[in-house]
Amino acid sequence: MTADFVDRLDPNVAVQFLNRVAQTPDLEAFRYPRGEGWASVTWRQTSDEVRRLAAGLLALGVEQEQRVGIASNTRYEWILADLAVMCAGGATTTVYPTTNAGDTAYILGDSQCRVLFAEDDEQLAKIVEHRGSLPELVKVVTFDGTADGDSVITLDALGELGDAYLAEHPDVIETTAAAIKPDQLATLIYTSGTTGKPKGVRLRHRGWVYEGAAIKVQDILSEQDLQLLWLPMAHAFGKVLLSSQLACGFATAIDGRVDKIVDNCAEVKPTFMGAAPRIFEKAYGRIQTMQAAEGGAKEKIFHKAFETGLRVAELRREGKAVPLPLKVKHALFDKLVFSKVRDRFGGRVRFFISGSAALNREIAQWFNAAGILILEGYGMTENTAGAAVNHPDTNKFGTVGRALPGAEVRIGENDEVLLRGPHVMEGYHNLPEETAAAFTEDGWLRTGDKGSLDEDGFLTITGRLKDLFKTSGGKYVAPTSIESKFAAICPYASQFLVFGAERNFVVALITLDPDAMASWAGENGMAGKSYSELVRSDEARAMVAGYVDQLNAGLNRWETVKKWEILDHDLSIESGELTPSMKVKRNVVATNNADLIAAFYQ
Structure with missing residues (x-):
């Protein structure tokens, strides 16, 4: 497949969005939950709202590449805010809604955010706690939270500012979009750093536009498709699906509630979906x-x-x-x-x-x-x-x-694995040594x-190079390979984490899926018992032991799991043991269970 399309990319995300609106103004762009049903908006209607909000940001003084934060769950307003930042020439800084107050303040301070979109009072509370350490932050715009009309305003109030600004500068969105260069900063996404502090990944307009165009040129998605989007938009996977939508023109039903995914699939009937x-x-x-x-x-x-x-x-x-x-x-x-x-x-x-x-x-x-x-x-x-x-x-x-x-x-x-192309980051924000490395x-x-x-x-x-480990016998083990095999064998498994670096055998920590175990309990005469009671039972241990034996039968001798334990809780985002995209934080789990792991070898 030729890559001539790279030479014909839209110059930036703002132009990419405006071109999509011009191409299919009356096609459905988004659906989002409203009451008992779903509301639907066209590309033209989305554009009308984005233009108002972008002009509002310009009225607040947002300049080219200035950072604007979004601390919110995945929802339609997240999309509006992000596209408004793009059309105002700013740079979106993403904050997971589960991020604690200290890290939220660090991200907003390190990125020098000028404006923040905060979903609700829970997110606003994090800012109040640290407002004194955020001198660059001039305004907070809330989706559902309590506004004071001064430092905190509603989304509608921002739109009204934009209306007044557009009345005086009717062409400002087009002129602002045209001035954005392909290598200009579009997004700062913070990931966990080795020092414990999050580090900001500087992603350019060129990269986002390229990602969407690279999907479009493969002819796998079209304007007739319908996506169900639930992934956290603070994560790059969620953001790239938005880029693909702008390039391909399909509609998106958006609802970030993870517990509603299956129900929403049955109701929305999507043609595709991204997932972990x-x-x-x-x-x-x-x-x-x-x-x-x-x-x-x-x-x-x-x-x-x-x-x-x-x-x-x-x-x-x-x-x-x-x-x-x-x-x-x-x-x-x-x-x-x-x-x-x-x-x-x-x-x-x-x-x-x-x-x-x-x-x-x-x-x-x-x-x-x-x-x-x-x-x-x-x-x-x-x-x-x-x-x-x-x-x-x-x-x-x-x-x-x-x-x-x-x-x-x-x-x-x-x-x-090494990568090269238009999608590669500019570097880490304010971290030249880590960028060079x-x-x-x-x-x-x-x-x-x-x-x-x-x-x-x-x-x-x-596997991750840093996750690969060598036993004391000199044999290398790829833990993720073993872990994914257990997921396919045991239908009750939630997490299965393998350890054994510089030890003479491999061990595992196991968590079981609470929903699956509730059904299992009903079938085994233990209905109504708590998760911790179930996983401590002899019956549950015997059930898991059978699946571990089945796993070991297909592994090399040095990979087999000799000892294991079921944890008394499942891993969660709230506990800090899972990322918002449901990846396990292996080092956090290992630290939290250091004594248990050590006891395996005593």
Whole structure:
């Protein structure tokens, strides 16, 4: 695939947005929850609101590249605020709503935010606590919080400021957008630094525009598609889906409530969705346990259906004809079993895009057998989220696909994955030494991930270099590989974390899914018992032991898990053990359970 499109990119995100509005003004742009239903807005209606808010920011004195923070859950107003910042020439600084007050203040101070969009009173409280240390912050705009009409104003009040400004400067949005250079700062996304303080990744307009265009040129999404967007917009994965929407023109139903994902799928009926592997693992486990609870003939039909589906999918991948008897059997199972699995996600999904962590190959193939394609992709904040992704026509399970058109991937020393292209960050904000360390001498971005490229250019990620460990016997272990295998084996698993660096054997910490365990409890005479009571029971330990034995049977001798323990709580974002994109903070879990891990070796 040629990369000529890179030479024809829109100069910036503001122009990209204005061009999208001009191309399809009356097509649906967004849906968002309102009351018991969903409200819908066109691109023209979205543009009208974005222009008002952008002009309001200009009226407040926001200048080119000045930072404007957004501390909010994923919602329609987040999108409006971000696009308004782009059209005002500012630079969005993202803050997770779960970030504590101290880190929120640090991010706003380090980035020198001039204006902040704060979702509600909970977010406002974080600012009040540290307002004295934020001299650059001149105004806070709240979506749902309590405004005082002075230092804190409502979104409507900002729009009214914009109306007055537009009356005096009717062409200001177009002239401001035209002045934004491709290499100008568009976004600061803060990630955890090695010092413990978050570090800001400086992402340029060129990178965001490129990401969307690289998806569009592959012809996998169009104006007819409908996305369900729940991912945190403070995360690069969420932001890149917005860039793709501006490039391709599809509509997005937006609702950041994670507990509503499955319900929203059934109601909205999206054609695609981006998600973290944990979402697929949880759905897989739920379907498996529900079927096991049915038992009898239904369970036998279920397993026979997937046995057939996997065989048909294998033949098709190999380019072989499906024998007529198998084809007939598959059609029957599709009606009886697979269609019901697809209906759980609305029945119209063409594919899911999985990112932010490794997806187990067996789980991806299981969904594919049911007619649900999961395209695994790969990237990091430092390269504007997307570096490689599989394509519906050339999907290779177990890989994260080929490099995006117009970008490059190579394997460096110690099998480290290196990236180069328009999507690579400018650097870390106010951290020149860390910026220098992030690049090779010839200018490639170091990812810190270990991987390989096959003869067709498909990239496989085998783990984080810093997570790989060597046992005292000298054998290397890739923990994420073992962990994802357990997720495919045990439908009750939530997290399975492997440790053993410089030790003589491997151990694991396990958490179980509270919802799945509640069902399990009902089937095992323990209904009503708490999670901690369940996981301490002999019955639960025996159940987990069986799955660990099954895991060990497929591992190399030095990888087998010799000792393990079930934690008395599941990991969560609130506890600081999961990121908002549901990645495990391995070092936090290890620190929190240091005594337990040490006891394994006593």
